Amino acid sequence: MINRCRKVATIAQMFYHKAMTTYQIVLNRIQHMRARLTASDPGLTRLITTTKATLSVMTSVFFVSALLALLDQGSLTVSIFAGAMGLLGVLVVFDDTRFKKQVTTALLPISAAISITAGAFLSQYPHASDVVILIPIFSAFYFSKFGSRYFSISMVSFISIYFSSILGVPFQDVPWFYLSILVGIGFAYLYNFIIIRDQPNVTLKRSLRSFHVQINLLFNLIGSYVSSSDQERQRKALKRELDYNAERLNEYAQKVSSQLSNVHPEEIWPGVTKEQLRIYLFDASMLIETLLPTMDDLLKDGAFQNESLQRTTATLLQAIRDIRALRHIDSEQQIQAAERRLEEFKQLTIETQLDSETFFLFNRLITMCEHVFANVRTLQALRTQAIEVKDRDNMEEDTSAEEEDDQEGKDSRMEPTTKKAIQAVAAGSVSIVLGYILTPSQQYWILLTAFIIFMGTDTVGRTFLKAVERTIGTVFGAIIGFVIAQFVYGHTYVEIGLIFLCIFMAFYFLPISYSFMMFWITMMVAMLYDLLLGGITWGVLGARVVDTIVGAALALAAAAYILPKKTQEKVSETTLDYFSHLNKLLNGTLQQLKGDPEPLDLTEKTFEMDETLSQLRTDAESMRKTPGATTRTRIEGWITRIATLNYYAKHLLTPTAEIDDQLQAVIDQLNEYINDNIDTIQLLLKDERSHAVVWDVEVLPSHMAYFNDYENNERKLTDSYHHFYYIRLINQTLVSFATDLGAQTERTSV
Template sequence: MASDPGYIRLQKAGRATLSLIASIFTTIMIMRATGQMLITPSIVAGMTGMMGIMVVMDDSKKKKQSTTLLLGVSAMLGITAGSFLAGNFFYIDALLLALVFSSFYLTRYGSRYFSLSMIGFMTTYFSSILNLSSNQLPWFYIGIWIGVIYAFIFNFILFQKTAANLKRSIHSFHIQSNLIFSILLKGIQERKLSPKLRKSLRNNIFKLRDYAVTVSEYINEEDVQELWPGLTPAQLRLYVFDTGMLIETLADSVQSLKKADALEIDELRRLLVWVIESLRDAEVLAENYEKQNLQEAELAVQALRFTITEMLDRDQETEGWLFLIRRIESISNHVIEGAITLQQSLDSDKPFIDDSEAPDEETAEEDSKDEDTGLKPSTKKAYQALAAGILSIIVGQLISPAQPYWVLLTAYIVLLGTESIGRIYTKAFQRSYGTIIGALLGFALARFVSGHTGLEVALIFVVVFFAFYLFTVSYTMMSMFITMLVAFMYDLLLNGITVSLIGARVIDTIAGAGIAFVVSMVIFPKKTKDKVSEALNDYLEELRNYVLEYVRGFREDVNVKELSRNAILLDQKLKTIRDEAKTLLERGGLFHDTTTSQWITIIEAINYYARHLVASSYRKDFEYPDELEEVFKSIEQKLKDNFDALPALIEGTRESQTVHRLDWERELIERLAPSRFKAQRDLIHHLYYVWRINRSIVELGIELGAEEKTP
């Protein structure tokens, strides 16, 4: 079995928990050795060690190292300010609000400032409720730096070998790929695909997509060179994408061929089995790689190509499914070519030089000019957080004078990472619901283990681990474990926990979540549908650049080798659309947004076609008559006009917009293009998904109110 993509979560949650444990126990040992009985410095040490793992999000190792060390400085300043200002609630309120505002506002300058503001907020909050004396501060400083040191050790010394993660993820990707190949072989041999087999195939393909994303996250120049000298990140990324596309194409095609009874042809079935088996056995990146494995795959694909040619010559009634076989042959050959390139690079002493990753000057210039004339999103978010913070402090003083800042802490956390009203509502609800469940479980468990300090401390570490491990999976579960942590901490520090105490935290949490939601509706509100529209436009802009570049490549020398990266980016942007639209799609009955649902259905179809288009993106040397040159220009212009019309339609502009079909251009190309036997590349085959993408764009445009313009 391939290793779970959740290994990344496991590793990060494990590092955070180990850093927490090591920081706490080291600080306790130092305190006990010097005769100090304070427990709170060890808690601050653990918090710093844990946050040093979780909140450092810079884009390079060097920047992460610098930010980790700066966390110690920010935490010291927070502890100092909180202790000296603890007697004056006005100054503490002002400082906490300033830190909340800064954590959002300064993100425009980099994630580092968010990390520093966040740990400053947490330490200020913590020290303000402890009323520390000046002679206690040095022990907290020691605890802070112990936490920073352990975070640094676990992040950059003990777990610094990211190349091992890349190798492991590639290995998992191969295992998962071979598993699907084996399922396909079984399906081909069976007379009919059973529902159980189809379900298994579908679920394993979803897993493979997760594995491909995991691999892409680890691909970088340094690790690729360490593992496979001579290989480039671009080559490895393309190989992973092509393999994933081949498997998805095989799965779809085999099921369609089964329905059409095409696999009843013994020769065709034998060849498909041969192709799949040879591809499964070709361990391209294995250390003990055997070249004959890839040669076998070449022979199998070549035999399949000859069979296709014979079927075309026989003029059999294969119109409905022969395209599927041609697609399998094309993408299989594509994967083999990529694998051969990889092996040639690995065997060469000199690394392959690829300038395709160099930034496009025109794009960079456009990006530099693309400045928002209004308030930046970070500024709007900062003002939202400031308003929510003021309301939270007022409400906190009214309902929980002893712990007035818990409401503020909840509102702050709910606003993190959310923009639209729908997303904030969902997060607020999940936070409240998880807190209620966590309070019930935490109170019951804390009462049950009360007095057993060792067991209670162990449970604290367990709930911390699961809170971080499940953070990206279920925010409700994360909130539940955090509340259980609070219950155990209260029982340890206050020598017992009461219903009123844990109940107050539940009320504070619901109040803070409610304040965050209300503020998001009043101050710079971003409606969920507007955010979905924004995400749609972002997706379509990325698609526009790719499709136009692809079509231009048929008549100009365009470097399209790196367009596989666009497929990964398009998948990410599609996921953003789904996430933003989730609250609209989950509403039932009369409140269900059918319009948004239809939009997303069409976009998902477009994304499917775009992924197949990417799989042919670096084929060149097309031959066609000169008169088709103008046809390609017409295709580009109509596609450009269609893409330009969609943003205005999505935003609801009243001006009339028109969209164009490509039926006339398609007819000319299919009539004038050289046949498969006379040209090196099959032009008709490589334009198939361009027609499908444009047809879907036209349907989306008409759905949004555009008029179809006839040639």
């Protein structure tokens, strides 16, 4: 009996341990997924905006429906139009300040009222509305050069005319639509500025939390990467995930930095200025960018076969991860623990035989860690000091950087907004004609597709991608929407709930995937037609798919043949902007090395370079997806070189001590050649020079011997050697880029 009880107890204990292990695994997985979701929406801006839009639609529809039922009026179209106004009132207002947004929102009802009246009145005159509806299309693009407000007003005007024409709004019912306009825009105003109003300080705090979550995810991944040294397949998968998440971290840092223009961080973290927060973001990002190649090289060299080095590296990563900068005022113990781990790491690297390149990366990593620790200490000291000073009368506000006037003269060519307006009207005119031929009952579906595709596309390539994405999303949305509509037919409340769900999902995922957004919109249309028409047929959805394809093709044709802007032109313009930022950063770095009392805000300049690089990737997306191997290979090489330049240039922003006089002269000479090479590249990009020469600079053996001896004897990286190393790499990359553009190379020495 006793043995049986022991056996039962052993089995129970085994099951308990297994259950607890499974529970812990599931819990860790849930926490991991929660962290990813938090990090994927920095500041929760997507969630908040989509929630406001969905609530605005719901309350507008329900309020107007209840009011009409109370007044014994049964027009469902009035309720739907109120929902459309509630949606537009949230989503089409893009002004940069709260006051400007309020003014724009207040002007929307006027635009909608005039347009719905015109649409209803002109419906009795054949084809009059066909001409009038082209006016807001032209205005939306042409007047957007004066501000986003004019696009918002024109967009609401277009939707109002479209709605009145499609549904055949009787002129005597126009007053009811005035009511729906006031209710829809009113609820949009209520959610935008009162109930869920924008709070820049809260958004910044949430965005920084997302930034920290992403960093922690990366530290966890790096730890797994280090421990996977003997598993090749797992290591490759982790490397891809690391590269992806490192790119996301850079985007989050850009987003936080861009939010600082309208926020004073000292109101959230007393004593912390905008510049100091930008430096903190930059240092944290650069620490990750330095960690990744260092760990990669160590793995390739088999350094982590040394269990002691692997264990020390893991404890260092954990110690850095545990530092709660800006989240806990007293983080001194965490910093000291990380410094002890760093010292152990440093001693171990000295004892380990490493090649010069890997040793350089190790020292760079150690330098970055020390710099991050010092920066966190500075932030902590500033916060502590600011909290202790309770009775100060005035808080010193961080002045914003001076705006630079980069206009080098007006371009005599036609402005992009004018080109887009002409293209949209041309495509719209043909769309209306084809609409009457293909789907007379819904003659503006093709027009709507063409108009929306032109939004946010400024090149032929971008227009092509958006047209393809819209078509794919519409086709799959129509199929799935039809199937779901068959299952929920007759269940009115279920259909209404699904419609609101589709609205939320469509606009939540819009910044991520336009195809996914169109998938949900088409599903919503399928269920909306099922609700309004008492059933949906393949004929109706098939007509929508055909109209989408035709509208997309017309938009693409107009962009390609009427005043076209080639993708290569846009890529060249963005690349020119990047080299302009790079040149300013290099010159500013040298000024800082020479002790300039007021150097350029170099940290902000690096974020501008990051944003330009991101824009370049977006502009070149269609070329990177082109089937032609030559085009794709060339643009991939182009972007790779610029990304390499970006990486090297950011390493120049390190704390500057005393620069070596001998090296300072060498760096000055190198920089002169680099400036000349950048000027040459810019002329080549503008097609202003057919024969160009770039300088391939060779460092004299005497200088190289000096540095090699310094490195081997001192085993310590100075600012002199660091700047020299990266400036050389920058010039080598510039030479490679220029020769790819057709420049000739001449060798020189310093």
